[in-house]
Structures are given as structure tokens and as C-alpha cells.
Amino acid sequence: MSKPVGPYTPAMHAGDFLMISGQIGHVDGTLVDGGLDVEAPKALENLKKLLELEGVSLNQVVKTTVFLTDMDDYVRMNEIYCAVFDEHRPARSAVAVAALPLGACIEIEAMVYKR
16 A cells, blocks of 8 residues: 555544545555556555555445546546446546646545445
């Protein structure tokens, strides 16, 4: 499991909810090489691993927020995102941002309902 790249808690319990901090495509503080096609799957893999450590699955995710540094990546991000979430479709926001940690092009945070 990759360590956080900043001073925050990767997963925080709040009653029946689990909040997952934004995940980027990194391994131990080093951004994976290859742009969105490599970063997005790795960010989602990091998200999935955090969920598994907390005893929950992608199917329990109720909301995600996707941060993109380039909205031209939106369509491709959707393809990658849908391949990972399969038929499960949590509520989602996708927003453009000026920059992300380590120079990432995508970051994904999630909210999970644990019941």
C-alpha cells in the first residue's frame, strides 16, 4: 500500500460512512509514468486497496469526486472509471483543477456507506 503524499489520513470513519482521501496514480510518493492511461488505473487501484484494508468494496462507494487537470481527458477517464466500477455507478462529480500533487493529471476521492 502506498503511503500518503501529504499530512492527512487516507481513510476516516464517520459513523456509517468512510471517507477516502483523494488518490493519485503513485507508488510510495512517485507518480507513475504515462499520463492518464496509466495514472487513472493506478489511482483507482490505490482507492480499491484502501477500501479493502477497511473491509469494504467498490460496490459500497456512494459518491466519488474526480479531479482532472485537463477536461479534454474526461471521455477517456470515463472509460477507465467505468471499466473499474463495472455496473456500479456511484454519484460523482468531475471538476477541472489547476494542479494536483506530484504533478498528477487525475485524483479520485470517495465516500463509502458501510452498512
